[in-house]
Amino acid sequence: MNIKIEDKDFDLSDLAIKADLADYSPVRGCMVIKHYGYAIWELIQSFLDKEIKRAGHKNAYFPLFIPESFLKKEAEHVEGFSPECAVVTHAGGEKLEEPLVVRPTSETIIYYMFSKWIKSWRDLPYSINQWANVVRWEKRTRLFLRTTEFLWQEGHTAHVDEEDAQAMAKKMLEIYNKFMKEVLALAPIVGEKSASERFAGAADTYSLEVLLRDGKILQAGTSHYLGTAFSKAFEIYYQNKNNELALAHLTSWGVSTRLIGALIMGHKDERGLILPPKIAPIQVIIIPIYKNPEDQELIISECKQIKQELEELEIRTEIDADDQKTAGYKFNEWELKGVPIRIQIGKRDIENNVVEIVRRDKKEKLRDISRQGLTERIQALLNEIQEFLFQRNLSWREENIYTADSLEEINKILNDKGGFIKINWSGDYEDEIKLKEICKATVRVKALEEPNNKCAISGKDAKYKVYIGRAY
RNA sequence: CGGGAUGUGGCGCAAUUGGUAGCGCAUCUGCUUUGGGAGCAGAGGGUUGCUGGUUCGAGUCCAGUCAUCCCGACCA
Numbered sequence: 001m002n003i004k005i006e007d008k009d010f011d012l013s014d015l016a017i018k019a020d021l022a023d024y025s026p027v028r029g030c031m032v033i034k035h036y037g038y039a040i041w042e043l044i045q046s047f048l049d050k051e052i053k054r055a056g057h058k059n060a061y062f063p064l065f066i067p068e069s070f071l072k073k074e075a076e077h078v079e080g081f082s083p084e085c086a087v088v089t090h091a092g093g094e095k096l097e098e099p100l101v102v103r104p105t106s107e108t109i110i111y112y113m114f115s116k117w118i119k120s121w122r123d124l125p126y127s128i129n130q131w132a133n134v135v136r137w138e139k140r141t142r143l144f145l146r147t148t149e150f151l152w153q154e155g156h157t158a159h160v161d162e163e164d165a166q167a168m169a170k171k172m173l174e175i176y177n178k179f180m181k182e183v184l185a186l187a188p189i190v191g192e193k194s195a196s197e198r199f200a201g202a203a204d205t206y207s208l209e210v211l212l213r214d215g216k217i218l219q220a221g222t223s224h225y226l227g228t229a230f231s232k233a234f235e236i237y238y239q240n241k242n243n244e245l246a247l248a249h250l251t252s253w254g255v256s257t258r259l260i261g262a263l264i265m266g267h268k269d270e271r272g273l274i275l276p277p278k279i280a281p282i283q284v285i286i287i288p289i290y291k292n293p294e295d296q297e298l299i300i301s302e303c304k305q306i307k308q309e310l311e312e313l314e315i316r317t318e319i320d321a322d323d324q325k326t327a328g329y330k331f332n333e334w335e336l337k338g339v340p341i342r343i344q345i346g347k348r349d350i351e352n353n354v355v356e357i358v359r360r361d362k363k364e365k366l367r368d369i370s371r372q373g374l375t376e377r378i379q380a381l382l383n384e385i386q387e388f389l390f391q392r393n394l395s396w397r398e399e400n401i402y403t404a405d406s407l408e409e410i411n412k413i414l415n416d417k418g419g420f421i422k423i424n425w426s427g428d429y430e431d432e433i434k435l436k437e438i439c440k441a442t443v444r445v446k447a448l449e450e451p452n453n454k455c456a457i458s459g460k461d462a463k464y465k466v467y468i469g470r471a472y
Numbered sequence: 473c474g475g476g477a478u479g480u481g482g483c484g485c486a487a488u489u490g491g492u493a494g495c496g497c498a499u500c501u502g503c504u505u506u507g508g509g510a511g512c513a514g515a516g517g518g519u520u521g522c523u524g525g526u527u528c529g530a531g532u533c534c535a536g537u538c539a540u541c542c543c544g545a546c547c548a
Contacts, residue, residue: 138548330509
């Protein structure tokens with residue numbers, strides 16, 4: 001890798017490839033997730049899977065192929081997804097009687113099964129989660145943010161009534177929010193989508209919107225209250241306590257490998273990736289520095305000793321003992337890859353019974369850190385970095401929430417700074433269109449406050465206070 | 473899917489009016505090096521994305537195709 005990284009403003013593809021997270025595949029819009037990137041996904045999975053199970057959901061697996069007719073059963077759903085479906089028409093050397101859709105999401109096939117499994121109020125709430133790949137033939141792709149095939153988790157639940165279902169949709173939203181704050185150190189704005197931004201077929205869509213370092217906004221997770229539209233389409237009826245047939249109320253919720261995009265773009269700086277400790281595949285990188293073979297042996301054995309001590313505290317540690325590369329090269333490379341803490345040990349340090357520590361988040365060099373109590377010091381520092389990154393992301397978000405009362409103001413703010421703008425909005429679709437055409441911005445989520453002025457787009461009476469911004 | 477750009481050793485790039493492909497980094501060998509991307513000397517590596525066409529001759533011109541990037545319309 002031959003790159004000078006001083007003051008380089010990385011874009012996402014630069015970073016994803018140079019930090020060795022992913023590579024392009026020969027198929028348009030698809031990516032290979034390399035081991036360093038996949039390790040991040042595995043960590044995401046292990047944290048979230050625990051939370052999802054704690055919330056009472058069990059994992060299952062549904063097929064990749066969905067009969068085309070299933071997609072067509074729910075009107076809005078088919079309208080939303082048909083254009084981006086990959087369809088298998090031939091298999092086994094023959095034309096299929098009914099084409100099979102490669103799942104863009106699994107509502108239809110899961111609810112088809114729900115209708116067979118749910119018969120009584122005693123069966124409810126019913127829930128399933130699956131970790132799977134899905135395919136959406138997007139016009140424009142971008143590594144991690146929008147790839148043709150991506151990995152995700154999708155949860156589906158059925159409930160006796162709206163109240164119960166809404167509570168679940170919100171509970172899962174809060175689990176995502178907590179995960180993003182505590183593990184990914186990202187501070188999303190959480191709220192309800194406008195009608196036009198809803199999931200195809202949903203009654204209500206809630207989402208988590210992350211402000212990235214480039215000022216753009218990323219929808220990083222969603223949770224939907226689906227109402228009874230799918231239940232009608234797939235005949236998910238149950239017998240209630242009054243011995244009547246009733247429609248189940250459904251929810252679905254998911255997060256994808258896009259979270260890795262949020263992670264990259266939410267924390268990066270001019271030197272590359274910055275990974276919060278909890279999600280970093282390597283939390284501590286140890287770099288031995290030596291001039292001759294005698295020192296080398298001594299120093300490496302000290303590195304191994306430190307690695308072992310750190311691993312006893314379950315701190316993910318690696319030693320970069322590659323003697324083909326100079327120390328300086330390694331410093332830059334591991335910074336590019338976002339490892340939270342680097343320990344440097346040379347002969348000097350061993351003689352003085354100290355090490356040098358460099359923290360990635362603040363680019364701060366801590367010299368002469370005592371070897372005694374080092375592991376505890378590192379552990380505390382990892383927590384400190386985790387907290388620092390969250391606080392930094394939170395202030396970044398807070399500092400970039402603006403208000404505006406006209407399209408001109410909105411445009412100026414977005415051109416100069418990006419970020420979120422809180423505006424009053426009439427709630428009319430035509431105003432959303434206007435906002436998009438003139439400012440290239442969309443309504444991200446509704447704010448909790450009540451509107452306190454006329455609509456910033458049209459001057460009509462405002463119905464909502466909303467956050468808007470330019471999104472990926 | 474529309475507009476624009478690009479595609480040349482692993483990576484980044486060059487090659488004038490068409491004349492048979494060159495540089496830097498990386499790689500290999502040797503010696504010296506190693507606390508912020510090492511130095512010197514030598515060596516290897518290419519059907520120029522792919523397919524076809526024009527031409528005595530194509531990296532260069534033409535057509536098609538595939539991929540990537542930027543801008544729109546579509547989206548987690």
